Amino acid sequence: MYKFFLFLISFSFLTVTTVSAQLSAPEVAGVYGGRVNAIEIIPLDSSSIRIFVSTESANSLFYQDVDFSSPDGPTGEPFVALPDANEDDNLGGNIRLLSADWNSGTLFFINEGTLYSISTAEGSRVEVAQGVSGVRAYDGYLFYLTNEPGLTLHFGAVDSSDGSFTEDGDSPLSVSTESVQNPNGLPIYINPVNGRVYLAWMGLSEPANIYKSSAPYDSLDKSTTFDALPTTGLGSYSYGSFGMGPDGRFFAGTTAGEEPNHSKFIAWTDDDGATWDTLSTGIGGGASGTITCGTDPTDYPVYFGSAYSTSKGADGTWKSIGWQGFETHPNDGPAGVVATVPGMVVFTTDMGVGASMDFGASIFEINDGLEAVQIADFDMTHDKNDAWVASKSGIRRVTNYASADEEWQVYFPMGDGSPYYSVAVDKENPDTAFAGNIRVYRTFDGGANWEQVFRMEDFWNTDFDFFSYISDIDVHPDSGRFVVWGVNSPSSGVRGAVFYSFDYGNTYHRVDTDVYNTEVTRLTVVPVDADSFTVFVACDYVSDGTTSSYGVKTIGFRFSDESAHFSNDMIGESGGDITNFGANDIKVNEFGDVVVAGYNSSEQPRVYGKQADSTAWVMFSTAGFPENGRSSAVSWGYDAYDNQVPYVAVNNTLYALDSTYAKWNEVYTYPTGNQVNVLYWDDLLVGTGTGLYEQYLSPTGIKDLAKAPGSFELLPNYPNPFNPSTQIVFRLGVNSLVELTVYDVLGRRVQTLVHEARPAGLHRVSFNAEKLAAGVYFYRLKARPVNGGHAFVDTRRMLLLK
Template sequence: MRAAVHSLSLLLFLLAFSFFASRDIDPSRGSLKSVGHEQQFTKEVATKDEGREGPDLERWYFKQWHYPYDNVLPPDMTQRMWEEVQQTPSENDFAPASTNSWVSLGPFGMDVPGNAKYSGRILDIEVDNGVSTRLAAASGGLWGFVLIFPVDLTPNLSSLAIGTFDSDPTNEQIIFAGTGEPGQRGGTGLWRTTNRGGAWANVPLAPEPSAFYRVRFNPGSATIIHAVANTGYYRSTNSGTTWTRYLTGNATDLAINPTNPNIMYTSLYTVGLYKTTDGGTTWSPLTAGGIPTADVGRVGLTLCVASPNTVYASIGKNSDNSMLGVYKTTNAGTSWSNVSPGVNFLGNQGWYDNVIGVSPVDANNVLAGGVSLQRSTNGGTTWTQINDVNVHADHHAITWNSTGTSVWVGNDGGMSFSADAGATWSTTNNLVPITQYVNIDVDPNTNLVYGGGSQDNGISMTVNDGSSWDHILGGDGSGVAMDVSTAPADANRLWVTNGYYNGNWAFQRLRTTDNGSNWTSINSGIDPSAQWYHKIRSDRSAPVYLYNNSGPDVYESRDYGATWFKLSTTPFPVEVSNMNISIYTSPRGIIYAALNSSTLGERLRVYDGGAWNERSTGLPAGLTVRGVTPHPTSNTKAYALMNGLSAGSKIYKTTDRGVTWTNISGNIPNVPIGDIIAHPTNDNLLYLGTETGCFRTTNGGASWHRWNNGMPQATIVTEMKWIDSLASVGRFYIVAGTYGRGMYKREVSGDDPTSVSDLANLPRQYSLSQNYPNPFNPATKIRFALPVTDNVELKVFDITGREVATVVNERLEAGPHEFGFDASRLASGTYLYRLKTEHYTDVKKMLLIK
């Protein structure tokens, strides 16, 4: 019957072909060709619609999630959340031990047409530390590299929002990291590690900042450290043990004179530039010589090492965040000249992306980054905008090496690198898995195909279980729905919502039939709407019915998106913020529409029996519904998730399509809830994603425990999908989309503990120890620890990266392990040994002396 209805819909669509008209689409989202009634997009990299997407979308998204709080939670609240999470039992506290862990699917760089790679937003970059490039990701943690392999330095930190960091210039294992991204996400303060991220300790500041712009050691000093944050300028003179605030206000950058570190420059929002000549104890405002003092917003600062009296300041307007100007001094701030580019490169995002960096050896070679990246080779007399697919929009960090030959730029697409002082660019090593996914979907038939819509990086997709990823559509990605048909002609078909566009729809509906090489705009029947981040869902039954929430309506399509019709003649009182569909039962599944309202009587509508019904009775008052997740195999069961931070009011279950609800929040910490998956055959098993990692219950929600083996606890989980292979191979998979760590997958068979364990001696985390003895001749021992059973590879490389030995290549049980390594046949020198599992990688050095 359903196939017949679908065929009739296609016939009606073909008869109506000539009646549909093309609509205008923002050309910054791809080149448009009118083909009949449809709109064909060629696959191109989108450019920014300045000030109307990106950071504003992100702030809006998290404000909705945190309701009634703002997108930036205060430090005491984020720290309290973390403490509650840590007090919740872990999966490792139960027996039998979990046999499976989360596995990162990447993207380890998504391939972009034009031989580029994108990943996610990078806020700070460090080079010349003697070990490797290090990167701070906006919501993905702090990363280093061993050879070409990215290494997570913050798997156990309470916040993965790393605003800035710096390594001790005398000991690279000591790192200070300031958490929180100004204006976007609150952190949990300043942190310190003395073992390259093996353990972190909180460093108290008073008052405690919610976000940091810069943390910097004095050049060559291990004792003097500076921090500029949203609460002012701080300094420590005892290696970070204690700190004093010397300047109050929203301090946005710091430039230090390396030849005389007592001379520094900073800036305060709404006030302007400041200078100190006594190492930061006293600061004087710079108000003369032509530097602006009115309408000053965020300021980026840079100083030339070879010419330390030359300072550049990129100044945004406080009033509208556009460019106030780029100013330059060659006499340490006595006088300033306006050397601004001829274009407003900040757009109206100067509060978000405003950075400037001058070559350490050439005061005339300077890069200025905002929405676009500008370059001058004559001290600002003229500027050239860099238009290169390897240079993503929205820039946050510019770091030069000491010789001025190479420069790294951190932007919303990850890390761009130039080996010729900014003339040409590459993203070959942009491999860190830090994509910020909002929505994801999976192909339930293959266990190989996943796709997602992400902040700043559009739509990306893998067809080989994460081995490689393609960036298939630019802009800001939102909803994704994959076809479930097993027919070869349909295997490459998917639907997305994507923005930001001018015209009738801020976020449009698009379809591809070739895995994203070409796109068709499918908005016929949809009323104009300025709504952001709306969803597109399928009912997972072939041929698929599609559903989309837009404005105050829910739409259905039975012809693969060619035409849409409303499921109600009367709009809801407010817009629909989320929507989900149960398994198909004729004539359609049960539809749950969460409304963007906390008002009684207009929070949750359920389409059941051909009509919409308000079914929020039993849900906590005063909160908005984040969404309702239907059970995988039952159309009567579903789970409602509540937004905000209201203790004990998180998760609710219905067995009658929302007529009644039962609270199953149990002992879940008071954290924002992301998504939930129910096991298809055992209602006691539920899997939950939150803004602080994942949780699981084995008793239907009476009690919950942390479920994060293989995934950092502070991972922000936004959406989860399931792949049911129980009938074929006896396995059930969960795929988690995260905001800052890409996608993860976990197979749940064998992961159901039954009692409290006495496994206190098992390792709680992965670790690789220093070999002993070291130096050695010719034999040494290598120890490591596994918290779970895992596939283990332990290899040895020479200093050039050439593999010289394989010590281990097998599956090992959880626990401590020790293996011997005999280097009798090797020459004296430094060697690297690398431990690599499905969930962990670490590398250490050892010295062979014969």
């Protein structure tokens, strides 16, 4: 039996017997977190809250309930995807405006211009309106914006029992004669002091556009008008971030300076724009789309991306949101304040979602169940025991893969929380790995320590810009000292590049590509003999009038003189260059046959192959493919009877080429909205927009994955927070070898509570922290079934108060 790692597809030149086999249903490989777009928090009752988040993945919306009824502190279950907004509902990963009705618990959100209402119940999603650009639920009312043409405000009541919306008879109202668009949506605010409705968006000729209603939100009628507030006091900056304080103070934010030396700039008015106060926060980074405030009108914190003010935004009160060594740090996304729990704030972080119980002075991750990690790249050692994964939320390493000792770890090299696009491992030494985002990092000790070996910033004034990134990295399969990385520059007229090193990245050189552009998508190193080897370079299709990039380039290298010889030509059967082709992925089998998957200028899927003893590339049949779509990933694989065949991912479907090379057959279709980014064969690992998944191939159809039983569980400790003792409870599905360990925030082992065989069932262990300092601690359960199978590993947090 085989498992298939899905990231790309490859193609085989062997003649095989046609077999119609199927893959098992995908199962998550324990990778949680993801990029979060929006946060909304509502009280469920006097002692519990619900956290809604939207993610940049096919699992569009999640929720988590947190209970505060215990005097020992909050407890919460893992995040759960909303049944009507998960990966099979085709809502995508661009939901950026959420607003919930506190009375009914109904969540309103905008997706591709359509306003929906939804609850946690299956079948609850309802379309409310189309052409919507902003939404706010407030005090039993719903407000939303459309362009009809001209900016228009709709309003009405929300039923407190079922969340249904009834538009008011005086709705809609004209706000502006001009239509207004904003990539992140248009915010709507209700001033808690005067009750007026405020609308704001980035200005073109003005620093910002801010409008105020003439009547309170609960008294709007056909006579209501909207007036523009003065913005001349904002100066010369253009503002795109806005917020409203509990005392009616209106905030506007932007970014001052040029990347990478940019910082957050804030402004506010207490008199509807007659006067503005402005200041630089002194905190680096970009501007978040929202500014969130605390709830006490006498004095309150202000949250602006990764920065916060301890007192109403005033000068001298701005700080960076705190984070600890065991945690990732907050990014410049939105924040959510818990109105019923003073001091509790929820943030977006590099890893997913974080929370603070002290107004932002320190945070901890709450990503359990957030199945939204966007996998970009994957690499594995020759023995298939160790692998590294690049994602938009960190670098992940798995050791002892598919064994009872399987274990996952998350890394942010040198604290760098930028999205990661590429990763490569020394195939003989799993502790040596390289990771790339806009920099290249290297570790020689399995991720414990990282070094920066390349910085894109050093080239911004020459060939690259702020948007250029390290699109792929590869290591010579037989000599880990050779590493090569590629650059992709999506901006018009900006070039890509290939860099290489013969000494693990200590020194590097750029490949001379003459006038040709290499907008790199994938790289693969193929040995020719003991001295020479070839690097195949898959390139995007780019033709912007300034530069062009296409197809597959080849670079010949030699160890003996460390030389590099570049060739731009991708020769077709007729002897001419293949230029109408953008390559997304490329793989080589053990016979030296190459397969590359991509698309043409009409966005139609294309797959080419080249045999080891040939210089000509042959386009394979497109029969069986959809008319439009990019072939995103390719891999050599096997059918159910061990025949080697090529697999290709087009959109959300996996295809295999039949033995006659005449047609592609569907093997597995993922839920609509999933993008397959990586395919890796031995086990089939599938890297998608929601996470990393394992699948098995079976000649008879679906079979169960050999993984830890679902009845394994590590439960929240109780009480939490605690002083000085707490109870830790875990459930074992089968008899297992158990290790239960406590760590501090720096990852140091504090105490091993259990290290022995335990029978199946529920187990309770007491932990006494009388001799420990107050703070955040972590308890980790590792359970290996005694009869074999995957190990169950889980970690939870607990807070010791003294």
